[in-house]
Amino acid sequence: MKLPIVDHPTAAKPFVTNEDRSHWHDDALWFVRVKRDRQASSVPEWEYLRERASAIKTHTIANLGEYLEQFERNATARGATVHWAADAEEHNAIVLKILRQHGTERIVKSKSMLTEECGLNPYLEDNGIEVVDTDLGERIVQLREETPSHIVLPAIHIKKEEVGQTFHTHLGTDAGASDPQYLTEAARNHLRNKFLSGEVGITGVNFGIAQTGGFVVCTNEGNADLGVSLPKVHIACMGIEKMIPSLADLSVFTRLLARSATGQPVTTYTSHFHGPKDDNSELHIVLVDNGRTRLRGNDTFRPAMHCIRCGACMNTCPVYRRSGGHSYRATVPGPIGSVLSPSRDAKSYKSLPYACSLCGSCSDVCPVKIPLHHQLLAWRGELVGNGLLPLSKRVAMKTASFLFQRPGLYRTAGSMGRTALRVLPHFVTHNRFNTWTKARELPKPPRESFRQWYIANRGNPQRRDSANGNATAHTNTRSNGDAS
Numbered sequence: 001m002k003l004p005i006v007d008h009p010t011a012a013k014p015f016v017t018n019e020d021r022s023h024w025h026d027d028a029l030w031f032v033r034v035k036r037d038r039q040a041s042s043v044p045e046w047e048y049l050r051e052r053a054s055a056i057k058t059h060t061i062a063n064l065g066e067y068l069e070q071f072e073r074n075a076t077a078r079g080a081t082v083h084w085a086a087d088a089e090e091h092n093a094i095v096l097k098i099l100r101q102h103g104t105e106r107i108v109k110s111k112s113m114l115t116e117e118c119g120l121n122p123y124l125e126d127n128g129i130e131v132v133d134t135d136l137g138e139r140i141v142q143l144r145e146e147t148p149s150h151i152v153l154p155a156i157h158i159k160k161e162e163v164g165q166t167f168h169t170h171l172g173t174d175a176g177a178s179d180p181q182y183l184t185e186a187a188r189n190h191l192r193n194k195f196l197s198g199e200v201g202i203t204g205v206n207f208g209i210a211q212t213g214g215f216v217v218c219t220n221e222g223n224a225d226l227g228v229s230l231p232k233v234h235i236a237c238m239g240i241e242k243m244i245p246s247l248a249d250l251s252v253f254t255r256l257l258a259r260s261a262t263g264q265p266v267t268t269y270t271s272h273f274h275g276p277k278d279d280n281s282e283l284h285i286v287l288v289d290n291g292r293t294r295l296r297g298n299d300t301f302r303p304a305m306h307c308i309r310c311g312a313c314m315n316t317c318p319v320y321r322r323s324g325g326h327s328y329r330a331t332v333p334g335p336i337g338s339v340l341s342p343s344r345d346a347k348s349y350k351s352l353p354y355a356c357s358l359c360g361s362c363s364d365v366c367p368v369k370i371p372l373h374h375q376l377l378a379w380r381g382e383l384v385g386n387g388l389l390p391l392s393k394r395v396a397m398k399t400a401s402f403l404f405q406r407p408g409l410y411r412t413a414g415s416m417g418r419t420a421l422r423v424l425p426h427f428v429t430h431n432r433f434n435t436w437t438k439a440r441e442l443p444k445p446p447r448e449s450f451r452q453w454y455i456a457n458r459g460n461p462q463r464r465d466s467a468n469g470n471a472t473a474h475t476n477t478r479s480n481g482d483a484s
Contacts (some may be wrong), residue, residue, distance in 0.1 A: 001134075004329075004348065006116055006341075008061050008328065008421075014276045017089050021323050024159070025156070025321060029156065029320075032153070037196075038263065039263050039265065043259070047257055049161060053367060053369075054367045057306035057368055059157065061241070061305050064389075068240060071209070074211070074374065075213035075219045078214070079275040079285040081285070082285045083284060084289075084343075085289065088117065088119060088288075092120055094286050096124065097236060098233070099200060101333065102200065104200050107200045108194055108195055108201055108231070109121075109227070110135055110201075110202070110224035111135040111137075111138050112202070112203060114204055114238065114239050114288060118288070121142075125292075126313050134195065134221075134223035134226075137153060138155075140155040147326070151309050151314070157324050164178040164236075171190050172188070198227065199231055201227040201228035201231045201234050201235070202227075203234070204217065206257070207243075208244070209244060210244070211247060212247060214272055214273055215242075215273055216250065216254075217269075218257060218271075219267060221265055224269065228273075231283045232464070233284070237288065238282070239288050240293075266387065291341045297345050300375065301379075306368040306369075306479035313336050313362035314335070315365075316365050317335050317362055318359065319356060327355075330352070334362075335376065336372060338356060339370075346382070347388060350389075353379035354380065354393075410464055415449070418449070422447075
C-alpha cells in the first residue's frame, strides 16, 4: 500500500502555532520525564540494568529465529495456537478468521500498538465486527475518531475539558463536567457492560519468553486481565522483536519499563499468560513480522529493534513535546518513530529524521540504550544518498558549504546579513515562504561579529600568542638563572 508523503513541518503547524496547547503539552510530558529521572536515580544499578537490557536484546535479535522457534514449541506444548504473519494484511486476516470461526460480532481489546500499526480496528469494523478499546486513553481517542498520539499515553494531547465534552456526547455525562474522578467513573460504568458482552479478548504483548512459551502484558488499569478473563478466546498480537530468552531476563526489563515510561517503580498489573486459562478456552498468539526482518538485516538501524515501547524518548524530545504526536502521521511517533517509519517507507517518511535537534536526550533516557540521535543522523545521510532530500534543503546545504569554504566571503555575507536584519521590515523575513519562522522569532542581530568582538576585547590572536611565547621564554630564562 502506497503511503502519503509526510511533511512534518506542515503537519506540525496547527499544534505549534497554538501556543497554549503546545506549552501545556510540553509541560505535561516534561512532568513525566522528571518522574522518570527520580525513579532512575533511586536505583543504584540503573546504568547496569540498561547495559544488561541492551546486551540481552542484541543477543536475542542476533539469534531471533532460534528463539522464535523455541517460543512456538513451548507455547504449543502449553496448549496455545501460534500463527505467523508476514505483514499487516496477513495479521488482520488471521484475526478475522479466528473471529469468524467463533461467530464473533464484538470484541474487547486492550492497548496494542501492533494492532494500531496493522490497522486492525478499521479492518474489523469494515467486516462487521464491533471493536471496543478498553484502555481509558485508547477509548477516549476511539470515541473521538482519532488515533493515539503517544504509545503509552494515547490521549496526552487531549485536555480534560475536551474529554468531558466527548463523554457528554457519547456517554451522556453532565454537560461541562471535567472532574477526572467523575469522568473516570463514567468510563468505568460504560466499559463494564462492554466487558460483559465481549465475545473475544485481544491484547498486545510486552514481552514473549522463549524459555516458557508464555508472554507478559503490562497495564495500569487491569483492563487486559478483565478483557481476557471473561471471553473463552484470547488473541495475543505480538511483534517478533518482543522476544526475550528467559524469565531471568524478564526481571531486567520489568525494572526498566515502568520507570522509563511513566515514572512508576512497576506497572500496577504485570500479567503472565502461559497457555489457555482452562480446557474450554483458546489462546491464539499471532507473531508478526511486518518489516522487522528487513530492519534486522540493516547493520546501522538494527538496534532500533531493541525498543520496548516505553515512550521515554518522546517524553524528553523537544520536537515531539512541542509539535504533538499526530504531526508524525505514524503509529509510533517521536525519535524512535522517526527511525522506524523511514525503515518502512523512506520516501513517505523522509521528513521525520529532520524533526530532530540532535540534542541526544532520547539516547540518554532510552532504557535499552538505542543510539537514537546517531541513527537519525545516519538516516539523513541515507536520504541524501538516495536523492530524497528536498531541493530547498539541497540548495541551502550547497550554499552553506560554498560559504564555509571561503572565509572572506563568509565574513562579508555575515556583515550584510546582520545589517539587513536590522533595517528590513519584519514581514520580509517572517512570511509564509520562510517555514522556519512560522513558530520562531529571530534574535536581535549584533552589530559586530564574534571575530570582531574577540579582536577588540582579547587582542589580535597572533600578537597575543607571540607575546605569550616571549613571556614564557623570558620566564624560563629567569628561572634558569635563579636555579644556577
